[in-house]
Amino acid sequence: MEEQKGSGDFDANEDDLYEHHRFVAGPGQVPLRVDKFLMNFVENATRNKIQQAAKDGSVFVNDIPVKSNYKVKPNDVVRVLFAYPPYENLLTPENIPLDIVYEDDVLLVVNKPAGMVVHPGHGNYSGTLINALIYHFDNLPNNSSDRPGLVHRIDKDTSGLLVIAKTEEAMTHLSRQFFNKTSRREYVALVWGNIEEEEGTIEGNIGRHPKNRLQNTVFEGDDAEKGKPAITHYKVLERLGYVTLVSCRLETGRTHQIRVHMKYIGHTLFNDERYGGEKILKGTTFTKYKQFVENCFKILPRQALHARTLGFEHPITGESMHFESTIPDDIQQCVERWSNYAKNQLDQK
Template sequence: MTDNSFDEIDDFSEDDFAEEQNSELFEHYRFVADKGQGQIRVDKYLAMHIVGVSRNRIQQAAEANCILVNDTPVKSNYKIKPLDVISVVMNRPPRELEIVPENIPLDVVYEDEDLMVINKPPGLVVHPGFGNYQGTMVNAIAYRLKDSPEYDPKDPRLGIVHRIDKDTSGLILVAKNANAKTHLSAQFFNKTTKRQYVALVWGTINEDKGRIEGNIGRSLKDRMLMTVFPNGDYGKPAVTHFEILERLGYVTFIKCRLETGRTHQIRVHMKYIGHTLFNDERYGGNEILKGTNFAKYKQFVQNCFSICPRQALHAQTLGFIHPRTGEEMMFEAPLPDDINLLLEKWRGYIAHREL
């Protein structure tokens, strides 16, 4: 997919649709159907893959010959086949996004001429996008590297190599030149990086360790959510390994190792096995999912939500091979204060309950 997810696609105007076949067209989105893709209407496929656009607008785009499959215009009832290339085109170029350097503090764990490792705080958006055009990590990096002749924040061959969610804290990797980006991205693609997260989840997990496997894709009911498709009909393969660190009564502190890097992977996989991340509002973890009906307990949990007002997830460990030296690099970010305080709160609750 082209990196234009910040376009307000649901604001298509009639002028954006090509009224003449000779109009110059600009590609705004591109998708390649998976090898195992089941047949599905192209309008439904695009509605699943593009956040912020209605199916009605996609159908209008198809009527205006702005939906292409393998470079040929199709109608909205076209059935997607494996490896089809689906494009959304308009007669205006994608909106240019100016990256304004902003003096936002960064916790830089490591830096050399090729790369940076940053410990991202919760609440900091990584990439500019719809509703977040400033105040992001990209803006902060542009400021830090504003005097570097090699770094252009708008050059897709440079910059952040992978993503973590806005409200997830922890380690993230930045490439400062094209060669570093190529080598580091290849390691993520080939699954040779070492990434470990820690999380607090609802419920008691009986086994000491486990493996979760199930395709992850955008929900067919709510495009803001990701979900597991256990039969592999939709989505992309995803594997998460988890291990218990501490059992704290109605919650469990775990570590997770990723084999793949799908959107919201840990959040979705843990919900799938019945252990939603603590205070994960998007996936229902901001409700009291385990425990008692006592008012005192309910107040305790609300206090915990206030202590850690986001999903309790931290990207703790990041390992990779340095693109220039070939050295194995390994970094670990300490637990942020909110998760530390949250764990202490639950330890205190359990100790008091056991008296």
């Protein structure tokens, strides 16, 4: 949560304020203080900052300012409003090189490197893909979240392909394809453990983790309504002993979907720190093995996930478009190390 400007009680009219955060409590929400509720949703927010914001009249529930001890109930609309616009709305063009795979008058396909955030957000207000896009292209259409050109997104430390709309018509057409699940997206992931089946489908509603606000999780049974439906199809590409290289095809596009679904079936992504994959989850206790894995972590200092293929219908011509991106060196080198390790293990048997 950004630092609150000014101090003391805040009595600005709601019409003069800018919305920074908005959350709707789920139907199963148990009564919870609003400061604790916001702690679960706003990245990097401290309890003190939230309580100060409430004291200043910046925390609203159902359009009414509330104090920190207000108990959030099912279906409450919780908003944080400040007298200045969110930093992510103050977009600054930046001369950042783009790896453009394809471009025409209405769209482009870019290959995003790992480490680049797609759009500005809390803690990342510069150096993003959108900062680069608005430098290189004028008058990009806004999506439903007022983000120029953006049809879909991938995580900061995931590499790979994204389609960008250059016109309103392309934005509408492409967004509809993603909504209707007619776009085609395939990722390559290195995961912990030897997946038993050659291929399979993971279905599980995904929502924000109730205890760790930086994670999402799968909700089952009576709790399923706390998440949104998500479907991932996977296929084994290569078995490498204690890890497996898989292809994942998305039918839906939930935040962290592959990372959450693979963890859900017991195969966390290799070196996915947010979901526990930076620990040695499979293998032996030998010191040499531990050193080998730590060297792999150094070669690949991020989750092993790459958006390899992207397919969609061209919004103007109706042509079926298909793009493929080479697996980056960091993932490739890590896979080769594991491949050599697995072969050596077999040779010793």
